[in-house]
Amino acid sequence: MQPSIIEMIYSQRQEIIDRWKEEIRHFSDNEFTRSLPAEVYNETNVEFVRLIIDTLELEQSEAKEKLRQFAERFINTGWPLSYFTQGMQAFRRVLLETMTSQETINSKKVFETFYEVESWIDGIINQLVDEYSGSWENTLHLQKLALKELSAPLIPVFEKISVMPLIGTIDTERAKLIMENLLEGIIEHRSQVVLIDITGVPVVDTMVAHHIIQASEAVRLVGAECILVGIRPEIAQTIVNLGIDLGKFPTRSTLRKGIETGLELTQRKIVNISSDDFR
Known part of the structure; x- marks a missing residue:
């Protein structure tokens, strides 16, 4: 991604986080999130959006590993995939709105910049989906093994x-x-x-x-x-x-x-x- 865009994201980091937290309120009112303590929910939101931004400065392999560890931890605690995919869509909207409002993007490079942002966000979404898919496949495999183990014939x-x-x-x-x-x-x-x-x-x-x-x-x-x-x-x-x-x-x-x-x-x-x- 262009250095100027990365610099803008980090300079507007707190504003982007605050706007993102406001944006996700539109889809966060569900049975799962209502069951969470407010402190846990807010801390997770902050951790998630900060991780998204931090992937810009990480090597690709390191960024993927950080995302994998994050996804694995929250998959195991029951967080729904929809929360993360919708959260990424909201982050995309906030980021593009912030960039256009600051007139950071050169008009000649607007489509190139949007494509870079789309590729970055889509890459994170795809990895999160893959992590969830892999987790469910592993769960189904373990369940099949458990069913065999559970058989207790007389x-x-x-x-x-x-x-x-x-x-x-x-x-x-x-x-x-x-x-x-x-x-x-x-x-x-x-x-x-x-x-x-x-x-x-x-x-x-x-x-x-x-x-x-x-x-x-x-x-x-x-x-x-x-x-x-x-x-x-x-x-x-x-x-x-x-x-x-x-x-x-x-x-x-x-x-x-x-x-x-x-x-x-x-x-x-x-x-x-x-x-x-x-x-």
């Missing part, structure tokens, strides 16, 4: 004995799904013993333990017995350190030991048969 392994293997993190939403699948599966398979296998759960904290306890109590309410298996040493230590009480139902270190306990609870057991028994 698998019948013996008559009256079923296993629910859990893999990955457990939050409130997933705990609800686990509970539903658990109770429906018990009725469907007529299970008397259910083994909840947490071998694949990386972290067991107070919340996870609470969900597991709730699940075991629900199992008892429908007339079945719950056994927690897959208690690794580090998980056992964490449970003890947190003071979590898992004494209401049996626990076993491995799935095999859990199945053996389940067989005992259903009056069965695994026995070794020698070759002589087949003679």
Whole structure:
């Protein structure tokens, strides 16, 4: 961009910011912005418009990185794309009005200057749109992975004995799904013993333990017995350190030991048969 235009923008910086803040009031009255504290909203406006102006003095790669960091931060906090695109359109109007009112533009270069401003603003808008598009694509990808992770089937392994293997993190939403699948599966398979296998759960904290306890109590309410298996040493230590009480139902270190306990609870057991028994 022409040095004279950059100089004008910086010399009129505060006026441009003030006029821009006044301009965006026309589209800022929506459900999202109304939910924000006034201080946060105003600080974001100032940060956004200052970042736009500062990109003029940055190298292209550095400007893109600054915009990427800004967009990523506000995408994650729920700011709508429309706020930024409308904000950029408002900034374009304010900037062109300021330049023409100051008679900064040489009449012979008016179209050239407007083209430079348009290219600059459009470049920022395009990057913001790309950042939002990439964020949504990543979100959809993570959601697909989460759906696979959330699947918690109750698998019948013996008559009256079923296993629910859990893999990955457990939050409130997933705990609800686990509970539903658990109770429906018990009725469907007529299970008397259910083994909840947490071998694949990386972290067991107070919340996870609470969900597991709730699940075991629900199992008892429908007339079945719950056994927690897959208690690794580090998980056992964490449970003890947190003071979590898992004494209401049996626990076993491995799935095999859990199945053996389940067989005992259903009056069965695994026995070794020698070759002589087949003679």
